[in-house]
Amino acid sequence: MRAPHALAAALALLAFAAPAVAQDDARPRTWANPVDVDYKYNFEQTHRGISYRTGADPVIVLHRDRYFLFQTLADGYWTSPNLLDWTYVQPNKWPFESNVAPAAVSDGERLYLMQSAFEPRPLLVSEHPETGQWEWHTRILPPVPGAVSRNEEGSYGEGGLPEGKLPPGPWDPGLFIDDDGKWYLYWGSSNVYPMYASEIDPAPPMRFIGEPLKLHTLHPEVHGWERFGQDHSGGLPDGTPINPYMEGAWMTKHDGRYYLQYGAPGTEFNAYANGVYVSDQPLGPFEYAPYNPVSYKPGGFVEGAGHGSTFQDRYGNWWNTGTPWIGHNWTFERRIAMFPGGFTPDGQMHFSSRFGDYPQRLPTERVADPDSLFTGWFPLSYKVEASASSTRGEFSPDRAVDENPRTFWVADRNEAGQTLTLDLGATKRVHAVQVNFADYESGVFAERPAIRTRFRILASKDGADWQVFADLSDSDRDRPNAYVEGERPVDARFIRYEHDEVAAANLAISDLRVFGTGDGSPPAAPELRVIRGEDQRNALVRITPVSNALGYNIRWGVAPDRLYLTYQVYFDDLRDMGDQLEIRALNTGVDYWFAVEAFSPDGVSELSEVVRVPAR
Template sequence: MKKIVVILILCSFQMVIAQQKTYCNPINVDYGYTPFERFSTQGKHRATADPVIVNFRNKYFLFSTNQEGYWWSDNMLNWNFVYRKFLRDDTYTHDLNAPAAFVMKDALYVYGSTWKSDFPIYKSTNPTVNDWEIAVDTLKVGAWDPAFHYDDDKDKLYLYWGSSNVWPLLGTEINTKTMQSEGYTVPIVRLFPEDHGWERFGEYNDNVFLQPFIEGAWMTKHNNKYYMQYGAPATEFSGYADGVYVSKDPLHGFEYQQHNPFSYKPGGFARGAGHGATFQDNFENYWHVSTIFISTKNNFERRLGIWPAGFDADDVMYCNTAYGDYPTLLPEFAKEKDFSKGLFTGWMLLNYQKPVQVSSTLGGYHPNFVVDEDIKTYWSAKTGTKGEWFQTDLGQVSTINAIQINYADQDVEFLGKTLGKFHQYKIYGSNDGKKWQVVIDKSKNQTDVPHDYIELETPVEFRFLKMENLHMPTGKFALSGFRVFGKGHSEKPEKVENFIVLRSSPKKYGERRSIWFKWQQNPLADGYVIYWGKSPDKLYGSIMVYGKNEYFFTGADRADAYYFQIEAFNANGMSERSEIKKSE
C-alpha cells in the first residue's frame, strides 16, 4: 500500500511569538469540511465531533468524525495531520465516524462506527505516519459510537457502544487473541431524564419533540474503579454534556455519580462539552476532550475542545470548564497545578461588545457579531480578497497577551478534507486609530488555521487592533470571533449582590429539575460565572452568562440539594465570589 503522509505543523512567523504556554478553545486544527451534500443545503462548512485522544508513547493522538485522517501532537498545541482513509471500499459514505481508539500492548488500535459487522480494527506501532495494518478483518459484534477499554491490570479488553434514544449503552468483553466478543453482551447505563434535568432533549431541556439520546461511551479506570462516561441529550445543543456512572466491575453494578454532568459548558463563546474522552498527559494529569456545537448551517456543524479534568480525594470525577474558552495552560506548564481549580491564566476578554469597524459587510452578517461572544453568529465581508479588514476598539489602552481568530464559513466551496490550504493575515495595533504598528505577521503562513490562537512572548499595550486579510483558503473573509485577551487598566467589578436561587421546595409540587437564578446587575460587569455542585467544597460545575442578571438552569437532578456561588468579571478582572447559597 502506498503510504501518504501529510504533516501540517502550525507555526508562526511573528517576531514577538515564542513557545506558547497556553491554548484556547475551540482548539486550532485544520478541520475538514462536511463531506455530505445533504448537510450543506445552507452552505458548505467545516465539521467534526465525537473526539478521542489517547496518549501513545508520550504523544497525543486525536481522532474525530469524518476527517480522512487524524492528528498527533507532542505538546497538545501543535497538531500534525496524517492523511489516512480507513475505508476499504465505498460501502460507507463517510470515513471514521465517532471513532474508538485505544492502546494495548505497545500498539495503537482504531475502529470506526458501524451498525454492521464488516468494519475492521486497525493497528499501528508507528502512527505518526500512515503505517497501519488490519488487526482483525471484521469485528462481528458491530458497534456505533464504540469505545474500547484495555485493562492492563487484568490483561482484558472491553467494548462499549450505543447511540439511541431508545436503547441503553451496551458492553461486552473482547477476547484479546481473536479480537471478538464471546457473545455475552450486557446493558451498562441508560438515561433517566425524569430525574436528571440535563438529560432532557432540547436547547432548553424541554423534550420538545424527541426523547434524549445516550451516546459517546468512554471508560476510565481510576483507583480500581471504572468510570463509565456517556454523552446526552444531543449533539446540537449547548447543554450537550458528559455524565458518568461508577462501578468496581467493568460490566456490572454502575451507579450514578453524585456530581453530574461532570463535563458541562452551556455558556460562553464555545458551548457544549459532550461526547468526549478522558486521557492522561505526559505528567499523569487528566484532560477531557469533547464536542463544541455551532449548529448554524447544519445541526452537525461542530468543533472540538479540551478541558482540564481529574479525580478529587474522594474519587469524584470532574472536568473544569470555567473560563474554558479563555487562555488555558498547556500540560507542560500546568503539571504542578490543582486541576480542580482550573488552568485559566487570568487573561480577560478585552473587547466584548466593544465598537468595531470593517471594510465591507455582506448582507445581514453584521460587524458586531464578531464581538458578541456567540460562535453561532458571524460577520462576513463582501469578498475574501486581500485588503478586507476588521478593526476593534478596546475602549482603553490595555495589556494584550493573546489573540484568538475564529474564522466562519461563508460561501466556501469544499466538501470533505482539503490539503495544502492556508490563511494569511496581519494584525496591527494603535493607540489613536491612526498610527499603526505590526503586532502579528502571518503573511508567510502556509497552514490552515480556522481558530488561530497566538500568545505574545511580550505583552503589548494598545487600544485599537486591526486585522487585514491577505489570503483565505476559500470563501469570504468572515469571523465569528476576534477575541483579544489580557488586562484592562480600569476597575474590576464589585462582588455580586442579591444573588437569589429560586427552586420548587421538595415538599411541594413543582419542576425541581429547573432552577432560576437572579442577581443585582453590576454596572461594571461584562458577565458572570455561576459555580454549582452538590457539596459546598465541590463546586466543579460552572455556567458563564454574558450581559444578563438572570439565568434559567435546566440541568439539575430532581432529588438532590445544590450549592451555588457567583462572581462577576470584565476586561479588568474578576470580582470576589459571593457567599455560597444552598438550594434544597
C-alpha cells in the same frame, strides 16, 4: 511486506522527531477553545450544497509519549508532542468510509483504531501512528451477538426489536484495556435503546465473550441535564418534544473504580454534556453519579461539552474532550474542546469549564487545581466598536464581537487587504487574539483550492501608528479557529485583522476575540438568591447586578467546596433576562450549593456567599 513499511515508518519517525524539539522550544504557552486544528472540509458530504469545516466526537490518546486526536469525518487524524502544535496525518490504510465517532486505545506498544459501524468493519493497529502507517488487526470485527442488521431494524416498526435482539452496531464504540490485559467494548447511540457492553477477546480475528450486557438508559424525568433542547427545554425550538439521545461511550479506570461516561442529551444545542456511571467492576453493575454531569458548558462562545473522551497527559493531569456546537450551515456543524479536571479523594469525577473558552496555560507539571490554569485574560473585544473595509448586506462588523459563533461579519470581497478593526475603547494590555472564521455560502468546490489561512494582526494605541502583533501571512495551515499569542503583550486600543487568504468562498469572521487585561480593580462580589423549583430539576438564580462586571459565573455542585459546574453569562444578557437565570440541569433528590462570581478585564470578584439549595 513488513520491511518497506518498517523503513517508511523509520523515515517518517525522523521527520516527526526533528520538528517536535523545535516546536517544544518555541511553542506557545497558552491555548484556547475551540482547539486550534485544521478542521477538515468534507467535500463529499455537504448540506444544502454548502462545504464547511467541522469536527466532533473527539478521542485523544497518549501513545508512546505523543498525543493523537481522532474525530468524526476527518479522513485522517492529528498528532502533537505537547497538546498545542497539532499536525495532520494522512494514513496509508483507510479501508472504509471516513471515520465517524471512532474508538482508539493504546496498550503502550500499539494503538488500535475502530470506527462506528452498523455491521462488521475492520480494526486497525499501528506502533507509530504518527507515520501514517497502519496494519490490519482484524479485517472484520465479528458481528455483535444478537444484533439485527440495519435493514432488519427498520422492518420491526413501532413495536421495536424482538425480545433478546440488539440494534445494529457497535455504533459510538469505546474500547478499554484493563490492568489485567482484558479488553472491553462499550457502545450505543440512541434515544430508545440502552448502552451495551461486552468483554472481547482481542486476539485476531477477535470475538465477543458471552452475550452483550444491557446497561443504562436516560432518565430525564429525574436527571434535569438529560432533557433535550436548548437549556434542556425538552424539545425543538418550535415546541416539538424530543426524547434525548445517549451516545459516546468512554471508560476510565481510576483508583480501582470504573467510570463509564456517556454524552447526552443531544449535540445540536448548548446543553450537550458528559455524564458518568460508576462501578467496582468493568461490566458493572453501574451506579448513577448524583453529581452529574461531569463536563458541562452551556454558556459563552464555546457551548457544549458532550461526547468526548477522558485522558491523562504526560504529567498525570486529567482532561475531558467534548463537542461544542456551531450549527450555522448544518445543525451538526461542530468543533472540539478540552477541559481540565480530575478526581476528588473520595472518587468524584469533575472537569472545569469555568472560563473554559478563554486562554489557558498548558501545564508542564502535575497541577492540583485545574482552575489555576486560567491565564486571567478576558475578551476585551466583547461588543466594542467594530469597522470594516467592506461589508456584504446585513453581515455587519458588530456581529464579529458578540461572542456568538452563529453570527458573523462578511466582507464584500474575499481578497487580500480587507480589514476588520476593533476599538477597545481605551488602551488595554493585549496578550492574545483568536480569529474564528465562518463558512458562509462556500458552495461545493469545483476545484479544491489551497486550503490555508493567511492574515496579520496589527495593534495600535492611536489608530494611526500600527505594529505587527502576529503575522501568519506565510502560513500553509488552514486555521478556522486560529489562536495566536503575541511574543510579548502589547498596550493597544485598536486591533486590526488584515486579510490575506482563506479557502472559503467568502471572508467571514464569526468572532475576532481579543484577550487581555485592564488596569482597574476587580468587580465587587455579587449577591444571589436561589429558589429550587417545584420541579426539582430546576433552580432560579437571581443576581444583584454589579455595575462594572463584564459577566458572571454561576457555580454549583453537591458540596460547598465542590462547585464544579458553571453557567457563564454576560452582564447585558443577564440584564435582558431580568437579572435571573434558570438552571435546568439538576438531579432530583440531591442537595446543591450555589454561588456566583463577577468578572471583568480587571479581574475576578470574590466568590459570593455559598448558598445551600436542598432537595424538596
